[in-house]
Every structure is written in C-alpha cells, then in structure tokens.
Amino acid sequence: MTGMDGAVYVGRFQPPHAAHVGSVLQALNRAPQVLVLMGSANLARSVHNPWSAPERMGMLRAALHASGAELRRVTFRPLRDHFDAERWAAAVRGQAAAVFGPAAALALVGFEKDVSSAYLRWFPGWSRLNVPQTAGLNATDLRRALFEGLPLPAGVPETVQDFLETFTRTPAFTRLQAEWQAVTAARAALPPGARLIEERWLHRTGQRVALHTRTGPIGxxxxxxxxxxxxPGERPRPGAQAVFDHPARALVAPTAAHIYSGAPPPAFASRPVALTTALARPRRFFEDHHVILARLLGVG
Structure with a gap:
C-alpha cells in the first residue's frame, strides 16, 4: 500500500455492478481504508434512483463479500444531493474528514467518462486513484433492462441479481415500471434538445407549507x-424569487424551475403540511423539491 490514509469512492450505484466492485477492490489494494459514499441518498425512488441508500449499501456489501473483500476496511455512508457543486463537494470533504480526520492524505477513486465525472477535479490536495472503465457496462443500461423486462447485461454480481429479482415482485417496482414507460413516452413527445421551464410556488403560512401530491405515473x-x-417554448411569468436549473434535477428533460413566493394561483391544488413534517421527509418529495424548499427556507 502507498502512504495514503484512505480512499474515497463516490457514486450512485443504481445498481452496483462488476465495475463498482472492481473499483473498490483496486482501492483496497492501494489504501488501508475505503470510504464509499452513496449519492442521492435524500431523493425519492424514481427511474433514475430506484433504490434507497441502505438498499444500495446492502447490494454492494454483499457483492464485495462474495468477491472476498475485507469488509472491515470498507466504510459506507449516505451522501445527499444538493444540486450545487460547491455544497456537494463540501459535503464529501466533510464526510471524509469525519471518517479519516481533517489532515488525512486521501485519494479520490474514479475514472473520467463524461461531464458527470467533473467532480474528480473538485478536491484539490487529494490524489487521484484512477480505475479502468469496464467497456459497455453502465447502470443506465441495467435499469433499462430491468424496467423493460429484458435480460440483464453481463457484469451484474449474483448477489445483486438476487436482490433485483426479489425487487421486481414488489409494489415499488410496479410503480417504477409504470414511471419508466411514462418518462420514455414524455421524452419521445418532446422536440430534440428540448429544455423546459416550470413555475412553482413556495407558500408558507406560519409553520405550514403548501404542497401538492402528484397523481400521474411520474412521481x-x-x-x-x-x-x-x-x-415547450412558453416563457415563465416575471417575478421569480429564485431559479433552480441543475441539468440533473428533472426526470424527463432539462428543466429550469422558477420559484415564486406567495399563494399559488387557484388552478394549482395544494394543501398545508406541517413544516417539521415536510422538512423531515426528503424522500417523500418529487425530484429536487425538498432541496428547493430547504434552501429557500435557509435550512438546507
């Protein structure tokens, strides 16, 4: 092993596959301890994030155990999505400092595959522990096969296959399969390269906030x-309090959310929900709406 104190591996692992397992094994060959951070831990189930952080930890832990990894040297922690690069990177650094100490010599595990790997450059002072990409293997294709009832591609550990087989018999899978079909249809109906705009209202009355419960197949x-x-093509009304436009915040297409203060127009049904309840249940919210709520209330 080198002189590093630990390695940090950040991912969504939706679901874990052979490349993820191989990356952890390579990190264990280079570092005495590996911290695996499960991203998107605060987001509801969706076709983009079907499994909770504990479920993903269980899948990856089982796959590593089956591969002979020394699990006592691997630490798993959930990691929230902030849809803000600086906040997210600060959260990763904070998690690492809590596990390894603030002065630890650390390496970030990863490979450059596309713009989603830009985070590898957000940690000055950390070294890079590059791992090879497994050609043709990615979690997006695995999710597509699962929701479309196709054979899973090669590279899914047997323990993960067992979990997924059980998951396909749950109500959660039935809902997500309907969501997959609806998202696919919605994308097909949009013009190529469409970027959408949504209007949302944040209405707080005392210790309650107005929320709407989605009824369609998406969310x-x-x-x-x-x-x-x-x-598509319609412009938002003026006067937005804030705009949230992270490219990964929406399921169907890149969408900029214009947020307005005050009561929503009567056409948009809502009901008051206790703020303490709403803030305590991030995984009950669609897309990044809990992040928006907490950010604008100054608590996230």
Missing amino acids: AGLWELPGQVLP
Missing part, C-alpha cells in the same frame, strides 16, 4: 411545490 404519490411545467 405518483410524491409531494411537490404546487405549479406546472410549461409547454
């Missing part, structure tokens, strides 16, 4: 800030 049963996604 069914989840809370959202009342409002609407505008038809």
Whole structure:
C-alpha cells in the first residue's frame, strides 16, 4: 500500500455492478481504508434512483463479500444531493474528514467518462486513484433492462441479481415500471434538445407549507411545490424569487424551475403540511423539491 490514509469512492450505484466492485477492490489494494459514499441518498425512488441508500449499501456489501473483500476496511455512508457543486463537494470533504480526520492524505477513486465525472477535479490536495472503465457496462443500461423486462447485461454480481429479482415482485417496482414507460413516452413527445421551464410556488403560512401530491405515473404519490411545467417554448411569468436549473434535477428533460413566493394561483391544488413534517421527509418529495424548499427556507 502507498502512504495514503484512505480512499474515497463516490457514486450512485443504481445498481452496483462488476465495475463498482472492481473499483473498490483496486482501492483496497492501494489504501488501508475505503470510504464509499452513496449519492442521492435524500431523493425519492424514481427511474433514475430506484433504490434507497441502505438498499444500495446492502447490494454492494454483499457483492464485495462474495468477491472476498475485507469488509472491515470498507466504510459506507449516505451522501445527499444538493444540486450545487460547491455544497456537494463540501459535503464529501466533510464526510471524509469525519471518517479519516481533517489532515488525512486521501485519494479520490474514479475514472473520467463524461461531464458527470467533473467532480474528480473538485478536491484539490487529494490524489487521484484512477480505475479502468469496464467497456459497455453502465447502470443506465441495467435499469433499462430491468424496467423493460429484458435480460440483464453481463457484469451484474449474483448477489445483486438476487436482490433485483426479489425487487421486481414488489409494489415499488410496479410503480417504477409504470414511471419508466411514462418518462420514455414524455421524452419521445418532446422536440430534440428540448429544455423546459416550470413555475412553482413556495407558500408558507406560519409553520405550514403548501404542497401538492402528484397523481400521474411520474412521481405518483410524491409531494411537490404546487405549479406546472410549461409547454415547450412558453416563457415563465416575471417575478421569480429564485431559479433552480441543475441539468440533473428533472426526470424527463432539462428543466429550469422558477420559484415564486406567495399563494399559488387557484388552478394549482395544494394543501398545508406541517413544516417539521415536510422538512423531515426528503424522500417523500418529487425530484429536487425538498432541496428547493430547504434552501429557500435557509435550512438546507
């Protein structure tokens, strides 16, 4: 092993596959301890993030155990999505400092595959522990195969296959399969390269906030800030308090959320929910609406 104190591996692992397992094994060959951070831990189930952080930890832990990894040298922690690069990178550094200490010599595990790997450059002072990409293997294709009822590609550990097989018999899978079909249809109906705009209202009355419960197949049963996604090409009304436009925040297409203060127009149904309840249940919210709520209230 080198002189580093530890390695940090950040990912969504939706689901874990052979490349993830191989990356952890390579990190264990180079570092005495590996911290695995499960991203998107605060987001509701969706076709983009079907499994909770504990579920993903269990899948990856089982796959590592089956591969002979020394699990006593691997630490798993959940990591929230902030849809803000600086906040997210600070959270990663904070998690690492809590596990290894503030002065530890650390390496970041990863490979440059596309713009989503830009985070590898956000940690000056850390070294890079590059791992090779497994050609043709990615979690996006695995999710597509699962939701479309196709054979899983090669590279899914047997323990993960067992978990996924059990998951396909749950109500959660049935809902997500319907969401997959709806998201696919919604994307196909948009013009190529479409970028959408939505209008949302943040209305707080005392210790309550107005929320709407989604009823369609996309995000069914989840809370959202009342409002609407505008038809392609339509402009939002002026006076937005804030705009949230992270490219990964929306399921169907890149969407900029314009947030307005005050009561929503009568056309947008909502009901008051206790703020303490809403803030305590991030995974009950659609997309990044809990992040928006907490950010604008100054608590996130």
